[in-house]
Structures are given as C-alpha cells and as structure tokens.
Amino acid sequence: MGRKPIYTRVYNQLRYQILSGELAIGSPLPPERKLAAQLGVSRNTVVRAYAELEAEGFIASRMGSGRYVEALPPAPRIRRIDWNSQHGYESLAASPSHMAELLEVTDRCPNPINFAHGDGGKHTLASSRFSDYVKATAEELPSYYFTSVQGLPQLRELLVEWMGMEQISSPEQVTITSGSQEGLYLITTLLARPGNCIVTEMPTYFGSLQLFQSLGLQIVPVPLDADGMRIDVLEGVLARCRPRFLYTVPTYHNPTGRTLSLERRKRLLALSERYGIPIVEDDAYRHLHLAEEPPPPLKALDETGSVIYLNTFSKLLFPGLRIGWVAASRPFVRLLTRLKELSITTNTLGQLAVAAFLRDGALLPHLTDARRQYAEQAAIMERHLERLRPLGIRWERPAGGFYFWLSLPEEINPRRLMTLCREQGVLIACGDMFLLREAEQPYIRLCFTHERPEQIDRGMAIIARLLHEQKELMT
Numbered sequence: 001m002g003r004k005p006i007y008t009r010v011y012n013q014l015r016y017q018i019l020s021g022e023l024a025i026g027s028p029l030p031p032e033r034k035l036a037a038q039l040g041v042s043r044n045t046v047v048r049a050y051a052e053l054e055a056e057g058f059i060a061s062r063m064g065s066g067r068y069v070e071a072l073p074p075a076p077r078i079r080r081i082d083w084n085s086q087h088g089y090e091s092l093a094a095s096p097s098h099m100a101e102l103l104e105v106t107d108r109c110p111n112p113i114n115f116a117h118g119d120g121g122k123h124t125l126a127s128s129r130f131s132d133y134v135k136a137t138a139e140e141l142p143s144y145y146f147t148s149v150q151g152l153p154q155l156r157e158l159l160v161e162w163m164g165m166e167q168i169s170s171p172e173q174v175t176i177t178s179g180s181q182e183g184l185y186l187i188t189t190l191l192a193r194p195g196n197c198i199v200t201e202m203p204t205y206f207g208s209l210q211l212f213q214s215l216g217l218q219i220v221p222v223p224l225d226a227d228g229m230r231i232d233v234l235e236g237v238l239a240r241c242r243p244r245f246l247y248t249v250p251t252y253h254n255p256t257g258r259t260l261s262l263e264r265r266k267r268l269l270a271l272s273e274r275y276g277i278p279i280v281e282d283d284a285y286r287h288l289h290l291a292e293e294p295p296p297p298l299k300a301l302d303e304t305g306s307v308i309y310l311n312t313f314s315k316l317l318f319p320g321l322r323i324g325w326v327a328a329s330r331p332f333v334r335l336l337t338r339l340k341e342l343s344i345t346t347n348t349l350g351q352l353a354v355a356a357f358l359r360d361g362a363l364l365p366h367l368t369d370a371r372r373q374y375a376e377q378a379a380i381m382e383r384h385l386e387r388l389r390p391l392g393i394r395w396e397r398p399a400g401g402f403y404f405w406l407s408l409p410e411e412i413n414p415r416r417l418m419t420l421c422r423e424q425g426v427l428i429a430c431g432d433m434f435l436l437r438e439a440e441q442p443y444i445r446l447c448f449t450h451e452r453p454e455q456i457d458r459g460m461a462i463i464a465r466l467l468h469e470q471k472e473l474m475t
C-alpha cells in the first residue's frame with residue numbers, strides 16, 4: 001500500500017465514489033485546496049488525481065464553477081450500476097422517510113425533552129428491574145447459538161398464557177419477530193403485492209403507513225370517530241373494492257387514542273367473514289389503560305381464524321429490545337415463519353431475558369406501577385393543554401396508550417412548530433406523518449409517558465411559549 005504514489009489513492013477513492021453512485025452524476029467536487037486539507041495531502045496530489053479523472057472522462061471542469069461528475073465516460077470499460085433503477089421498488093425511495101427521521105432526531109438533538117417517541121420512559125423501565133434479568137441471562141447464556149426461527153419455545157408458551165385467548169392455545173400459533181414492525185412487514189409481504197389495495201384507519205401509525213406506501217400498496221383510508229373506525233364507511237368501501245387485508249389498531253389507537261367499541265368490533269368481524277378479508281390487529285397498547293380495561297381483542301372474538309394478531313414488548317418494556325410477536329392460525333404462522341427464516345431469527349439474549357421476566361411474573365406488577373405513573377403524567381400534560389385551549393388547541397382525553405393528538409388552529413404550521421421546538425430542545429411528532437395527505441387541520445402528537453413530571457412541565461412551557469408567539473405572528 002505504501003509503494004503507490006499518494007495521488008493514486010486519492011484517484012482510486014474518487015473513482016470508487018463516482019462508480020458506486022456515492023458521488024452522483026452532476027454533483028460538484030470540492031475545490032483542490034479544500035479537498036487537500038480534508039485528506040491531509042498536498043494540493044499537487046489532488047491536482048494530479050483530478051487531471052487523471054478528467055482525462056478518463058469521469059469528471060469535467062466548467063468555466064468559473066469548478067469540477068463536476070460527468071455522465072459515463074465515453075466507451076466505458078466499466079459499467080456503472082445505477083442503484084436507482086436496479087431495485088424493484090420505485091415506491092421505496094418515493095415515500096416519506098418518517099421512521100428514519102424520527103429515530104435520528106435524538107442524534108441531532110442530544111438530551112431532549114422528548115414528546116416525539118412512543119415509549120414508556122426510562123423511569124418506569126428502571127423500576128421494572130428488567131436489566132437484572134438481562135444481566136443474569138447474559139451470565140448464564142445456555143448457548144451462544146441461535147434459538148429456533150419461530151422463537152424461543154418457552155417464550156412462546158408464556159405468551160400463549162399471557163394472551164389468554166382460546167383462539168391461541170398453542171405455541172405453534174406464535175412467531176417471535178424483531179418488533180411488531182417486522183411482524184407487519186412479513187404479514188404485508190405475504191398477503192399483498194405492489195398495486196394491491198389495503199384498508200386502514202386514517203390517521204394511522206406512521207410506521208404502517210410508510211411500510212404500505214414503500215411496498216407500493218394502494219391505501220384506502222377509513223376515518224375514525226369517538227368509537228373508533230367508522231364501520232359504516234368501511235361497509236361502503238367494501239362494496240366497491242376488495243382489499244387484501246385490513247390493518248387496524250383498535251385499542252388506544254395511535255395517534256388518536258380512540259378505542260373501537262365492542263359493538264363495532266363484532267360488526268367488523270362480521271364484515272371480514274362476509275367478504276373473506278383478513279384483519280391484522282395491532283394490539284400494541286392493550287395493556288396501557290389509564291382507567292378501566294378496554295374491550296377484548298378482535299382475536300378473542302374471532303370465530304373463523306381471520307384475525308392475525310400482533311403485539312410487542314416495545315410498549316410493555318422498551319422499543320430498543322426489538323421483540324414482538326405474531327399470533328394467528330397455524331397455516332398462516334407456518335408461512336410467516338418460512339418468510340422469517342430468510343432473515344434467520346430474533347435475538348436470543350432478548351428472548352431469554354423476556355422469558356425469565358414473564359416466568360417470574362414480573363410483567364404484571366411492572367405494568368400496574370407504570371400505568372399509575374402514566375395516569376399522573378397524562379394529567380400533568382393535560383393541565384398544560386387546558387391553558388392552551390383559548391389558542392384554539394383541541395384534543396380528547398385518551399383512555400389509554402401513550403399520546404395526546406392535538407388539533408392546532410389553522411394558522412399554525414406544525415412542521416415549523418416542530419423545528420422551533422427542536423431548536424429549544426423539545427421534540428414533538430408532526431401530524432402529517434400519520435396521514436396520507438396533509439389534513440385540512442394541522443395536528444401534532446405528544447407522547448406523555450416518556451418524560452418525568454418535571455420535564456413535562458418544562459417542555460410544555462416551551463411549547464406554550466412558541467404557540468403563543470406563532471399565533472401572534474400570524475394574526
């Protein structure tokens with residue numbers, strides 16, 4: 001490596017970046033002096049590397065505006081791969097990248113007051129003592145190898161017991177996934193092809209929306225009211241189109257917090273049976289009621305096996321654990337597991353730790369304690385919201401889950417508000433992530449469970465100040 005002249009290293013590096021598409025056609029190259037300083041080489045080295053690339057037609061100079069990456073060199077000996085046309089998913093790059101945006105935001109804004117992410121907060125996790133189970137499991141790992149593709153048998157058995165549904169009576173009906181998002185990805189890949197249509201509530205959980213859009217599915221939206229998904233509207237939709245499946249978060253829906261009434265659950269199941277449409281029930285928030293318990297899951301009312309049930313430890317413990325599960329009829333679970341096999345399995349350490357936690361009966365006391373804290377946090381956030389009512393802010397008190405879904409006055413731009421909040425160290429989720437099109441009324445979503453009470457006070461004071469300023473500016 002030391003024998004080669006330095007300029008060939010610079011030349012090779014730039015050539016690789018151009019051929020691999022890292023430097024796109026037409027993109028500018030840094031001035032010689034700047035690149036020399038960046039790479040810690042002399043300006044002459046860069047001049048020589050540029051001259052060589054120019055002679056081969058990789059780059060060209062334009063008078064007065066520096067050098068640019070050229071289209072393919074004439075009569076190329078090497079064919080450049082165009083990554084944008086090499087893959088089969090045009091919709092992937094075309095759809096919004098909300099998940100990445102939301103996950104990266106804490107890298108750009110360290111130690112924020114976080115109302116954007118949906119999780120139960122460090123304080124409740126600490127009191128669950130889950131970390132003790134992780135430590136003990138790591139010390140006594142029975143095997144450094146994998147567990148089965150379908151997931152650790154003991155964990156699946158414990159989950160059957162935890163769900164307590166007669167429809168799911170065997171661990172054979174359960175597959176562990178890397179979060180319920182992977183479960184939804186697998187289900188969608190099995191049931192639908194690009195161009196097929198699916199039905200879901202609108203607004204809906206942004207991760208599902210991004211997934212459906214990226215896979216090129218046609219999304220038919222159904223609105224919600226205080227009793228959850230509007231089944232009368234759904235009836236009209238089904239009379240006109242036959243979706244591949246219906247995706248729903250019937251209990252403490254994300255982002256609205258609404259719950260499908262028992263009567264509507266029965267009507268929804270009757271429709272699914274009449275038209276033969278699978279229902280994907282995402283039950284992530286079921287155990288997070290703030291007062292009384294919600295109606296039973298759709299799966300517990302399912303008489304024909306049409307419901308595919310999804311749940312996750314992301315909301316019961318923490319999202320970084322990446323452990324969720326799918327429970328359904330055996331033939332569907334077998335298919336799903338075949339597809340899951342292509343990415344091997346879910347992490348063993350996490351599964352063992354969760355199994356130990358469940359076996360010890362530690363989940364229920366943790367949830368009882370967490371729910372008490374969440375109710376207090378929700379009340380604190382709502383006190384702040386009450387003071388914002390005169391500004392035209394509207395919301396419904398959620399009966400469970402993690403969020404307040406706020407409707408803002410028309411003159412407030414939620415994206416602008418989100419940016420201003422971030423500059424002040426407060427993270428919020430913008431409503432358009434949960435909608436197919438920008439709604440007529442702007443929305444934001446605030447998670448009340450992540451921050452402790454003092455931080456909620458601080459963060460809400462900042463949001464209130466910014467809202468007042470924005471409102472004044474616009475009137």
Ligand SMILES: Cc1ncc(COP(=O)(O)O)c(C=O)c1O
Nearest residue numbers: 118179180181205254312314324
């Ligand atoms: C309704 C719903 N489903 C699934 C997920 C993602 O869960 P996981 O972290 O298990 O992939 C979320 C996270 O916000 C959610 O709100």
